[in-house]
Every structure is written in structure tokens, then in C-alpha cells.
Amino acid sequence: MLVDLLAEYAKQENARDLPGKVVHCAKRALLDWCSALFPGTRVSPAVNLVRSCAAELGYGKSSLPGFAATAFPGTAAWINGSASHSVEFDDIYRDAIYHPGCPTIAAALAVAEDRGKSGLDLLKAITIGYEISARIGAAVQPSHYRFFHTTGTVGCFGGVSAAASLLAPLDADVMRHALATAASMAAGLQQAFRSDAMTKPVHAGHAAWVGVTAASGAACGLTGAPDILEGEAGFGAAMCDGPRWECVTEGLGSRYAITEVTQKNHGCCGHTFSAIDAALLLREQHGIDVAQIRSITVETAETPIKVTGNFAPRTPYECKFSLPYVVAHALLYGSVRLDAFSDERRADGAIRDLMGKITLSADAEMSATFPRMRSSRVRIQMRDGRKFEQFQPHRKGDPEAPLSDAELNDKFDELVSPVIGKSAARDLLDKLWNMENLEVSDLKLATLKGL
Numbered sequence: 121m122l123v124d125l126l127a128e129y130a131k132q133e134n135a136r137d138l139p140g141k142v143v144h145c146a147k148r149a150l151l152d153w154c155s156a157l158f159p160g161t162r163v164s165p166a167v168n169l170v171r172s173c174a175a176e177l178g179y180g181k182s183s184l185p186g187f188a189a190t191a192f193p194g195t196a197a198w199i200n201g202s203a204s205h206s207v208e209f210d211d212i213y214r215d216a217i218y219h220p221g222c223p224t225i226a227a228a229l230a231v232a233e234d235r236g237k238s239g240l241d242l243l244k245a246i247t248i249g250y251e252i253s254a255r256i257g258a259a260v261q262p263s264h265y266r267f268f269h270t271t272g273t274v275g276c277f278g279g280v281s282a283a284a285s286l287l288a289p290l291d292a293d294v295m296r297h298a299l300a301t302a303a304s305m306a307a308g309l310q311q312a313f314r315s316d317a318m319t320k321p322v323h324a325g326h327a328a329w330v331g332v333t334a335a336s337g338a339a340c341g342l343t344g345a346p347d348i349l350e351g352e353a354g355f356g357a358a359m360c361d362g363p364r365w366e367c368v369t370e371g372l373g374s375r376y377a378i379t380e381v382t383q384k385n386h387g388c389c390g391h392t393f394s395a396i397d398a399a400l401l402l403r404e405q406h407g408i409d410v411a412q413i414r415s416i417t418v419e420t421a422e423t424p425i426k427v428t429g430n431f432a433p434r435t436p437y438e439c440k441f442s443l444p445y446v447v448a449h450a451l452l453y454g455s456v457r458l459d460a461f462s463d464e465r466r467a468d469g470a471i472r473d474l475m476g477k478i479t480l481s482a483d484a485e486m487s488a489t490f491p492r493m494r495s496s497r498v499r500i501q502m503r504d505g506r507k508f509e510q511f512q513p514h515r516k517g518d519p520e521a522p523l524s525d526a527e528l529n530d531k532f533d534e535l536v537s538p539v540i541g542k543s544a545a546r547d548l549l550d551k552l553w554n555m556e557n558l559e560v561s562d563l564k565l566a567t568l569k570g571l
Contacts, residue, residue: 122349122368127295129372130248134289139243143556145379146243148528149250149426151209151382151552154185154530156210159458160203162570165318166351167339168327169199180430182230186539188569193230194332197279202325205271208536210324211388212382213250213519216257216274217265217491217564219357220381223327224249224519226228228282230332232560237286239562244289247378249282249331254377255368256349256490262491263361265310265423272323273359279331280324287339301334303355314427316435335409346523365527383528385517386456388440391424394496395443395517397452402500402510403451410451410470412503415477416445419497421490422482429480433454436461447498450476456532494518540568 133449138146161184170177170187177189182196191199198444204210205222213220228245231237237245247477257264257274264270280302281295288294297307308327313320339346348354349365386396395418402408424443433442439461440446448471449460451470459465486495497511523531529549 121346122365123296123299123344124292125372126252126281126299127292130252130285130295131292132291133248133251133373134244134285134376135494136248139376142376142378143240143243143246145376145381146247147247147433147553147555148220148383148525149226149242149378149381149529150555150570151549152549153204153225154209155528155535156221157188157200157204158536159209159291160321162204162216162539163206163367165322166199166203166206168318169202169322173199176265178384180234183565185565185568186570188567191568193234193336194329195423197219197226197328197332198325201328202321205321205324207387207535209384209387209531211384213257213377213380214382214390214491214494215253215261216254216270216370218254218257218270218274219324220250220253220275220377222271222324223331224253224278224282225292226325227279227335228326229332229538229565230328230562231286231335231563237560239558239560241286241289241554242263242357244558245282245285247376248285249278250378250381251372251376253278254280255372259365259367259395260321260356260360262423264359265491267310268359269308269310269313269320272327273306275308275324275327276302276334279328280334281331284338288321289336294338296350297342298335298345300346300348301338302330302344303343303348304339304344304356305334307347312439316437325352327553348499353462359561380519382518383523384514385515385523385531386446387458387460388446388478389428390458390494390515391420391421391428392443392446394454394494394512395420395447395498395518398449398496398498398512401512402498402508406508408451408502408508410474413451413474413477414501414503415479416447416474416501417479417481417499418443418485419481419486419499420495421486423490424494425480425482425485431475431478434466434468439466443480444475445471446479447478452502475560484488484495524548539570541571544568
């Protein structure tokens with residue numbers, strides 16, 4: 121059974137030292153998750169969830185960073201997982217069309233704080249959570265994404281394997297039953313993020329909560345169905361057209377998913393990134409006068425157009441999932457960061473005018489290579505007849521063009537400092553880069569409150 125193989129892998133991984141490169145990538149993942157978390161604590165749904173859980177706060181050891189509060193592990197994972205998926209700056213494992221950090225790290229951190237674990241224990245649990253969930257996610261794509269939001273479904277495996285690694289690192293039975301239980305609790309429908317509802321980020325929080333809850337139950341003897349992944353009525357059969365289970369075992373324990381993640385350079389849906397990158401390159405290389413643009417054509421895969429082809433976005437959320445909006449914003453302002461979705465920018469007539477000049481086109485070859493490649497081609501025709509074209513095979517932040525450590529530091533400073541202040545942000549950043557030599561409690565996350 122696949123859960124047996126994964127449980128044995130986790131046991132072996134917990135019993136050995138992680139390669140130095142993997143430790144470094146796990147620290148990058150943790151740091152990048154914090155970059156997405158803190159601004160997420162200032163907006164819905166995190167502020168709503170904190171109010172809804174007010175009676176539970178202050179009773180546990182697991183932190184709610186940004187709120188200067190604690191909770192029991194499940195509640196902390198629920199709120200932090202949701203917060204970290206709210207401003208669309210969280211990482212991506214593209215083969216699975218999946219944001220692994222939100223559910224995996226939220227669950228791992230909640231359990232690590234509750235159980236007084238070391239920083240190295242946390243990094244190892246994060247690595248295992250990424251590894252197991254990313255592989256399951258890749259096995260069920262791309263058909264899984266037709267109806268399901270992978271971060272809500274596959275994220276349960278990330279959260280549960282990280283949590284179980286901390287609760288019972290050398291007990292394969294605990295991991296086996298934790299994974300099997302989590303599979304039945306996997307949920308998250310695509311329809312939820314085709315509106316302005318708050319449900320999409322809550323998918324990540326739910327997956328983190330499932331991880332903590334299923335792992336805690338398994339550690340106390342709760343059992344799950346061992347063939348839950350490949351059984352005739354199991355996860356694979358129910359949630360995709362035909363799982364490629366070989367993705368789960370190929371290179372397991374030697375090729376690490378956490379070294380192959382995409383870290384976001386833009387504060388919006390990842391489906392739009394290669395088009396944004398192409399537009400920015402054209403802007404930089406040719407000094408394009410936006411007022412003189414006659415037309416813009418964006419060619420990309422079919423799925424991104426289905427998800428982000430909204431030409432009339434109104435709310436910040438809708439604009440983040442509007443390919444025409446973010447490309448127009450990039451050409452006008454040179455970036456797509458948090459300020460791109462302010463009231464002032466969303467009301468900017470120049471953006472709306474430029475959006476009206478954009479045409480989206482699904483390219484057959486790009487559609488065939490999706491999700492492994494996230495390509496786009498942008499063509500701009502000027503009023504004077506000049507034509508500019510840029511093909512972008514990958515996104516800045518993808519494994520082929522990763523953000524440097526310095527760029528991740530800048531991203532962290534940009535997103536975290538306005539929430540907790542520059543001094544506290546710098547202190548936290550220094551600790552995160554030294555995580556393997558610290559205790560998780562040294563982060564003092566429960567003391568960090570918004571300004």
C-alpha cells in the first residue's frame with residue numbers, strides 16, 4: 121500500500137540527517153511562509169477566525185503570530201494556515217498545482233511549539249510534509265484541478281505528515297494511520313475561489329487543522345484505511361481521472377520537493393506570473409509608452425485562462441485572479457505587489473482602459489505542457505506599427521529562475537516589517553536563517569503583535 125511506503129520513508133527520513141541543501145531550502149520555505157503569514161493576519165479571513173475562536177485563545181502553547189496570542193495546536197494551525205494563504209504571496213509546487221507551505225508549515229509549527237521541539241525537528245517535519253504531499257499532488261494532476269483546490273485536498277497530506285513526524289517520528293504505524301485518516305478528510309472545491317468568498321484561504325487552514333487532528337488521533341491509536349489512496353473507492357479514484365502513482369515513489373528519499381518549489385515574486389495568482397514577467401521585460405527593454413499601445417495579446421495555457429480570465433474584476437480578490445488586470449497593472453506601474461489591489465489602483469481608469477486592449481488566447485502547446493511548465497507569450501502592438509513580443513517559458517521564482525536568498529530577505533522585509541516593525545522583523549529574520557541551531561521557542565512568535 122502507498123501509505124505504507126510513505127510511512128516507512130518518513131520513519132527513515134526522521135532517523136537520518138537531512139542534506140545541507142535540503143536544510144537550507146527548508147529554511148527558505150519557512151522564511152517565505154512567514155512573509156506571506158504576517159500581512160495575512162491583518163485581513164480577512166484571519167481576523168474573522170480569531171474573533172470566532174476568541175474563547176479558545178490563551179489556553180495552548182501554539183502561537184498566533186501577529187496577534188500576540190496562543191491557542192491549542194489545531195486552532196493555531198487553522199488560523200495560521202488560513203492567514204498565510206490570504207495575500208497570495210505563498211509558495212507553489214507547480215507539478216501539483218499546489219501551495220505546500222500554508223498547510224504544511226502551519227501544522228508543523230503548531231505541533232512543534234506545543235511539544236517543545238527543536239528548530240531542526242521543525243525543518244525536518246516541514247521537509248517530510250512537502251515531500252509526501254507534493255508527490256501525491258503530482259500523481260493526481262492535472263485532472264484533479266478541474267473540480268478541486270489542491271491546497272485544500274492534498275494539503276491535508278502535507279499537514280498530517282509534518283505533524284505526525286513531530287508527534288511520533290520513528291513510528292511508521294502512526295504515520296500510516298495519520299495519512300489514511302487525513303485522506304478521508306481532504307476537501308476544497310474550485311468553485312470556492314471563483315468568487316469573492318473567504319473560503320479559498322480557509323481551505324489551507326482546514327488542511328492544516330486536519331493534519332494536526334488526524335496525526336494526534338493516530339498517535340493515540342486512531343486507525344485509517346490502509347488502501348485509502350489506491351483503493352477502488354479511494355482518494356485517487358474519486359478525485360482524478362487516473363492517478364499516476366509512480367510519481368509518489370520515483371526518487372523518494374533522494375529527490376526532494378522542497379528544493380523544487382516556486383516562491384512568489386508577485387502578489388497574485390501564480391497562473392498569471394509568466395505573463396506578468398513577459399510584460400515587465402517588454403516594458404524594461406523597450407521603454408514602452410503605455411498610452412501608445414494599440415493591442416496586447418497574451419497566449420498561455422487553457423487552465424490559467426479559465427481561472428484568471430476575468431475582464432471585470434471589482435474586489436481585491438477578484439483583481440488578484442484577473443490576468444488582464446495584473447498584466448495591465450504591471451505595464452503601468454512596473455510591479456504587482458500589495459499596493460496593486462488598493463482602492464485607488466482598482467479605480468484607476470488607465471488600468472481599465474489598458475485591460476480593454478488585452479486579448480487572451482489558449483495555446484495548445486502550452487496547455488499540453490501545463491502544469492510542469494507555466495509559459496506565456498505576450499505580444500504588444502503599438503499605434504505606430506511597431507510590434508514587440510516576449511516568450512516566457514518559466515516564471516521568476518520557479519526552480520529554473522529562483523529568487524535569491526537576498527531577494528527572499530527583501531520580500532520578507534517588505535511584507536513583515538509593516539506589520540510588526542523593522543526591528544522585530546530583522547530579529548525574526550536572523551533567527552529563521554539560524555533555525556537549525558535554535559529551539560522553536562526561541563522564535564518567541566507569541567510575542568509578535570501588529571503595530
